[in-house]
Amino acid sequence: MRFNYRIVFIITGLLFTLSTSLTLINYIDSMDTTRKQLKTASLPLTLDNIYTQIQKQIIEPNLIASVMSNDTFMKDWLAHEESDADQITQYLKSIKDKYQMFTVFLVSEESKNYYSNEGLLEKVSPDNKNNAWYFNFKSKPKESEINIDHNEFMGQSLIMFINHKIYDENNNMIGATGVGLKTSYINDMLKYFRERYSFNVFFVNKQGEVFIAEQGINKLERINLHPEFKVLMSDMVKDEKPLFEYEESGESYLLTKKYVEELDLFLIVEAKVDNFTQSVKEAFYFNIIVYLFITLLITLIVLFYVRNIHATLMALASNDSLTDLPNRRTFFSRFKRLISLKQRNKQKLSLVFFDIDDFKQVNDAQGHDVGDKVLIEIASILKTTIRHTDVVARWGGEEFIILLVDSTLEDAQKTAEQLRKNIENSATLIEHAKQKVTVSLGVTEVRESEDTDSLFKRVDNALYQAKKDGKNCVSIID
Numbered sequence: 001m002r003f004n005y006r007i008v009f010i011i012t013g014l015l016f017t018l019s020t021s022l023t024l025i026n027y028i029d030s031m032d033t034t035r036k037q038l039k040t041a042s043l044p045l046t047l048d049n050i051y052t053q054i055q056k057q058i059i060e061p062n063l064i065a066s067v068m069s070n071d072t073f074m075k076d077w078l079a080h081e082e083s084d085a086d087q088i089t090q091y092l093k094s095i096k097d098k099y100q101m102f103t104v105f106l107v108s109e110e111s112k113n114y115y116s117n118e119g120l121l122e123k124v125s126p127d128n129k130n131n132a133w134y135f136n137f138k139s140k141p142k143e144s145e146i147n148i149d150h151n152e153f154m155g156q157s158l159i160m161f162i163n164h165k166i167y168d169e170n171n172n173m174i175g176a177t178g179v180g181l182k183t184s185y186i187n188d189m190l191k192y193f194r195e196r197y198s199f200n201v202f203f204v205n206k207q208g209e210v211f212i213a214e215q216g217i218n219k220l221e222r223i224n225l226h227p228e229f230k231v232l233m234s235d236m237v238k239d240e241k242p243l244f245e246y247e248e249s250g251e252s253y254l255l256t257k258k259y260v261e262e263l264d265l266f267l268i269v270e271a272k273v274d275n276f277t278q279s280v281k282e283a284f285y286f287n288i289i290v291y292l293f294i295t296l297l298i299t300l301i302v303l304f305y306v307r308n309i310h311a312t313l314m315a316l317a318s319n320d321s322l323t324d325l326p327n328r329r330t331f332f333s334r335f336k337r338l339i340s341l342k343q344r345n346k347q348k349l350s351l352v353f354f355d356i357d358d359f360k361q362v363n364d365a366q367g368h369d370v371g372d373k374v375l376i377e378i379a380s381i382l383k384t385t386i387r388h389t390d391v392v393a394r395w396g397g398e399e400f401i402i403l404l405v406d407s408t409l410e411d412a413q414k415t416a417e418q419l420r421k422n423i424e425n426s427a428t429l430i431e432h433a434k435q436k437v438t439v440s441l442g443v444t445e446v447r448e449s450e451d452t453d454s455l456f457k458r459v460d461n462a463l464y465q466a467k468k469d470g471k472n473c474v475s476i477i478d
């Protein structure tokens with residue numbers, strides 16, 4: 001019977017299906033958890049963190065601007081000595097150097113002169129749109145404001161101006177002073193958050209336009225021109241809800257916002273979901289490979305053991321366990337094959353049937369174990385005496401049968417005689433049984449188209465005849 005591989009394939013399939021299903025469930029669950037954690041913890045925490053840092057960055061310059069606006073020197077100078085520009089230039093310069101500001105300035109309400117740490121820059125005028133900030137500020141009741149703006153005298157980069165009004169003793173506004181910071185420090189901070197935490201941070205104004213973003217990463221034009229993103233931003237600044245989601249080029253993004261009052265801007269923190277689920281995906285692929293490998297290993301082990309068990313069972317079912325000779329069932333299946341081949345090949349076949357003489361005595365005198373050893377030794381002599389193409393079997397008890405292939409009655413008689421002599425003269429058998437062990441053999445030739453029963457009856461008769469003739473001999477029936 002051939003080994004059926006189907007069961008191994010079924011076990012392999014089940015194992016792999018089970019392991020991949022579990023990995024898939026685990027993967028979906030981990031993805032979900034990561035997303036939830038991003039929404040409920042990472043994003044809001046980062047938002048608060050950045051917000052706090054920005055406020056810290058603003059406090060110090062705000063304090064400096066406030067002290068300057070209350071400085072009696074500044075007030076006196078504006079009231080009496082505005083003509084001496086050197087004095088105020090020195091003053092502004094000393095503050096710029098001491099606190100490492102990008103620029104320090106003063107605007108006189110009386111003369112409308114704009115002084116910076118580099119001297120008198122211009123006269124502010126309501127007709128000049130670059131000076132609109134001063135007149136807007138003046139018109140508002142608040143004492144200070146933060147203004148992110150360009151200054152034509154200070155290059156193209158955005159500057160964060162912290163402006164404070166200066167009042168005389170009668171509470172009349174006599175000017176405005178303050179400091180300017182390059183927004184590049186914000187850029188550094190945004191870069192830090194992107195590199196360290198994989199978050200994209202930027203600011204949008206109340207119209208939903210991106211106002212400050214990390215240079216080179218979030219080009220303002222690109223973001224502002226992207227129609228879907230623009231809609232999302234204007235929705236975000238209007239909507240109450242803190243969390244937003246959107247998809248762009250197949251990528252999923254999560255965004256959260258906070259209004260920064262000092263800057264009059266919305267702080268936006270954006271997370272590309274893929275950056276946070278990458279490790280989960282990698283773990284998934286790794287697990288699949290490991291499971292595939294384990295399944296393969298288990299399959300090989302199962303295959304090995306099942307094949308071995310199958311081979312053992314087959315041997316047990318087809319061979320005699322004591323002598324390891326084929327049993328009667330195996331003999332018959334081979335016998336039938338050879339009989340059908342005989343008709344095709346016109347081949348001569350002969351049958352030898354033999355039985356140990358007085359085996360009962362051996363058992364009785366030496367014990368059953370010795371009897372077993374005798375049987376094993378006879379099987380061994382049998383194997384060495386006949387050709388490997390012949391078919392041999394233990395018929396049962398102390399009886400054996402041989403189908404001699406391509407053998408006439410005469411050839412079979414010679415083989416039987418040889419076997420008889422080999423057994424009779426075996427030193428091993430004498431050693432075991434403490435006497436000579438002999439066998440009686442019946443021989444006959446297979447006739448054309450004869451039925452099995454008559455063949456076996458004839459050979460059995462031949463054996464009976466050998467026993468009758470005094471044992472330890474070969475008897476032939478033609």
Ligand SMILES: Nc1nc2c(ncn2[C@@H]2O[C@H](COP(=O)(O)OP(=O)(O)OP(=O)(O)O)[C@@H](O)[C@H]2O)c(=O)[nH]1
Nearest residue numbers: 355356357358359360361363368369371372397398
């Ligand atoms: N040790 C051993 N003895 C076996 C085995 N199978 C059969 N026998 C013994 O073989 C003996 C056969 O005895 P009998 O049928 O009386 O034949 P015999 O003593 O050989 O006498 P003849 O055939 O007339 O020569 C019995 O004692 C069985 O118990 C076996 O596997 N092992």
